[in-house]
Amino acid sequence: MVLEIKNVNKVYPNGTHALRGVSFDVKEGEFLVIIGLSGSGKSTMLRCINRLHDVSTGEIMFEGKDITKLRGKDMRQVRSRIGMIFQHFNLVPRKSVMTNVLSGTLSRTGIFKSICGIYSEEDKKKARDYIKIVGLEGKENHRADNLSGGQQQRVAIARALMQNPKVLLADEPVASLDPATSHSVMQYLKKVNEELGVTVICNLHFLSLVREYSSRVVALKAGNLIYEGQPHDIDENWFQTIYGEEAVEVTIN
Ligand SMILES: Nc1ncnc2c1ncn2[C@@H]1O[C@H](COP(=O)(O)OP(=O)(O)O)[C@@H](O)[C@H]1O
Numbered sequence: 589m590v591l592e593i594k595n596v597n598k599v600y601p602n603g604t605h606a607l608r609g610v611s612f613d614v615k616e617g618e619f620l621v622i623i624g625l626s627g628s629g630k631s632t633m634l635r636c637i638n639r640l641h642d643v644s645t646g647e648i649m650f651e652g653k654d655i656t657k658l659r660g661k662d663m664r665q666v667r668s669r670i671g672m673i674f675q676h677f678n679l680v681p682r683k684s685v686m687t688n689v690l691s692g693t694l695s696r697t698g699i700f701k702s703i704c705g706i707y708s709e710e711d712k713k714k715a716r717d718y719i720k721i722v723g724l725e726g727k728e729n730h731r732a733d734n735l736s737g738g739q740q741q742r743v744a745i746a747r748a749l750m751q752n753p754k755v756l757l758a759d760e761p762v763a764s765l766d767p768a769t770s771h772s773v774m775q776y777l778k779k780v781n782e783e784l785g786v787t788v789i790c791n792l793h794f795l796s797l798v799r800e801y802s803s804r805v806v807a808l809k810a811g812n813l814i815y816e817g818q819p820h821d822i823d824e825n826w827f828q829t830i831y832g833e834e835a836v837e838v839t840i841n
């Protein structure tokens with residue numbers, strides 16, 4: 589087990605109860621997808637896992653150790669083992685692909701070295717390797733903002749890989765992309781999962797993508813975990829329970 593989420597509650601300072609007694613396990617090497625309506629608590633869950641947010645109660649065990657109360661150096665160490673990519677990529681737009689990817693070593697290199705652009709040959713080689721893995725060989729010196737959305741998300745994946753993550757969290761990574769590009773990004777995530785053995789936890793909106801790429805699914809609704817199982821077991825009834833009576837399944841081709 590890579591992660592064990594145990595009875596996690598998250599209440600934001602304004603009183604919003606975003607997670608209610610959520611428990612689930614994440615196994616080594618799996619591609620777990622979290623689904624649910626907007627506002628169901630998906631992003632909150634990922635942010636609690638990488639310690640961007642503190643949980644209110646409950647435990648998150650990472651490689652057998654509760655990480656919810658870690659501070660300072662210990663917290664940064666755990667965070668460096670948990671990579672993250674976001675809906676809006678969060679690249680530095682005017683910097684090159686190479687510079688953006690290299691900045692993924694930040695947790696090890698330190699801010700000073702990174703600002704001065706001092707990276708080891710080893711890091712540069714690693715960056716070139718990961719740029720190749722996400723299919724962007726030859727684009728090392730292109731500015732990030734000259735790339736398409738899908739290519740920018742692949743740069744973000746390469747950047748996350750620079751920290752040698754055990755787990756990669758992806759918060760709606762294809763939500764701002766068109767359908768064809770969405771598949772391309774999902775395929776590279778799958779490749780990272782299968783070929784590099786990185787465990788992936790991915791928040792997704794579209795069920796068609798979930799069925800195609802996930803090895804297991806959990807569903808959140810108003811902060812409660814209401815489904816845990818195989819993607820192909822989500823039938824019409826489950827679909828309506830998760831998304832509401834009025835919802836209609838949309839397919840991304
Ligand atoms: N920083 C925050 N402060 C207060 N409430 C928040 C904050 N972030 C999210 N929420 C609330 O928590 C609930 C879950 O949000 P979120 O985790 O973003 O859901 P999702 O990612 O599934 O759309 C929502 O009601 C949202 O409004």
Ligand SMILES: [Mg+2]
Pocket residue numbers: 630631632759760
């Ligand atoms: Mg969200």
